[in-house]
Amino acid sequence: MADRPDNRGMIRRFWDWFWGPTAVLSVGFTLIAGFLAGIFFWGGFHWSVELTNTEEFCVSCHTMETNLGEYRETIHYNNHSGVRAICSDCHVPHEWSHKIKAKIMAVKDVYHEMVGTINTPEKYEEHRLQMASAVWRKMKASDSRECRNCHNFDYMDFTLQEVRAASEHQRAIDSDMTCIDCHQGIAHRLPPSYLEEYEKVLEALSMTPSSRRLAAADHEATQFYLRSRSE
Amino acid sequence: MLEIFGTIGGNALGLPGLLGVALGMMTRHIWLAALMGGLVGIVETFLFAGWQFANLEMLELVVAIVVGVLAGCVGCVIRLKGASV
Numbered sequence: 001m002a003d004r005p006d007n008r009g010m011i012r013r014f015w016d017w018f019w020g021p022t023a024v025l026s027v028g029f030t031l032i033a034g035f036l037a038g039i040f041f042w043g044g045f046h047w048s049v050e051l052t053n054t055e056e057f058c059v060s061c062h063t064m065e066t067n068l069g070e071y072r073e074t075i076h077y078n079n080h081s082g083v084r085a086i087c088s089d090c091h092v093p094h095e096w097s098h099k100i101k102a103k104i105m106a107v108k109d110v111y112h113e114m115v116g117t118i119n120t121p122e123k124y125e126e127h128r129l130q131m132a133s134a135v136w137r138k139m140k141a142s143d144s145r146e147c148r149n150c151h152n153f154d155y156m157d158f159t160l161q162e163v164r165a166a167s168e169h170q171r172a173i174d175s176d177m178t179c180i181d182c183h184q185g186i187a188h189r190l191p192p193s194y195l196e197e198y199e200k201v202l203e204a205l206s207m208t209p210s211s212r213r214l215a216a217a218d219h220e221a222t223q224f225y226l227r228s229r230s231e
Numbered sequence: 232m233l234e235i236f237g238t239i240g241g242n243a244l245g246l247p248g249l250l251g252v253a254l255g256m257m258t259r260h261i262w263l264a265a266l267m268g269g270l271v272g273i274v275e276t277f278l279f280a281g282w283q284f285a286n287l288e289m290l291e292l293v294v295a296i297v298v299g300v301l302a303g304c305v306g307c308v309i310r311l312k313g314a315s316v
Contacts, residue, residue, distance in 0.1 A: 019313055095279060097241035104237040
């Protein structure tokens with residue numbers, strides 16, 4: 001390509017034109033045009049990212065329909081207050097840079113869709129524990145950030161909660177536990193032996209020195225809770 | 232690997248990348264541009280960690296600083312190439 005003289009000439013001329021001073025445009029014109037182009041570009045970009053946050057988009061891959069079906073039976077789909085949590089509310093962060101990160105990492109979803117990692121119900125169930133484990137890892141590491149976009153211990157009236165919920169939540173605050181430590185399977189069916197897998201996630205995370213916040217959490221309390229539930 | 236790519240992308244399209252280029256375009260000194268970009272990276276990471284050391288992720292901090300420094304340099308090169316002052 002590069003050795004075709006006419007072609008190189010064109011790129012060269014564009015390059016020189018691009019960096020040359022404007023002879024016909026005022027500074028104001030260039031600035032306003034650039035400003036408007038920026039608004040349109042950013043708005044369009046943001047809008048496209050939001051489109052990939054809809055339930056329709058997630059379920060456009062039929063492999064995600066298993067999760068859709070299960071989630072439709074749960075409280076986050078239908079409840080007495082009429083507030084719905086959709087896929088992206090639990091799986092996609094709100095903060096801009098975390099959101100972009102999640103979207104880039106989801107490129108692997110497209111790859112696995114193409115090679116058919118989970119394209120039959122059997123394959124799906126075989127793979128579920130591994131996928132759930134990836135989600136737990138993210139949620140534990142972010143202190144269940146997505147849940148906390150809607151829920152917050154501070155806004156809970158413990159006197160209105162069931163006794164067991166209130167006492168467990170008090171314990172969670174005391175020992176720095178996070179929602180996903182106790183609420184696995186809140187929207188989807190849990191694979192067998194999920195408790196063992198969750199313990200592995202905890203262990204793997206407490207090994208990483210970077211996650212200092214996790215080090216502050218009381219792992220024994222969490223493990224005690226998990227064991228008491230599996231009995 | 233995916234995690235690192237994602238973090239880089241998030242920072243390039245976030246404060247360190249955008250503000251880094253903008254600040255870099257304000258100077259003809261590449262070291263100053265790099266410094267300002269790096270500072271944005273640090274400030275952003277702290278901002279999102281709620282100003283608490285305990286919430287800081289090392290990987291995110293390093294990536295944010297590197298992206299910020301690079302963005303600052305790109306901005307500075309744009310200034311050198313595209314402006315005569």
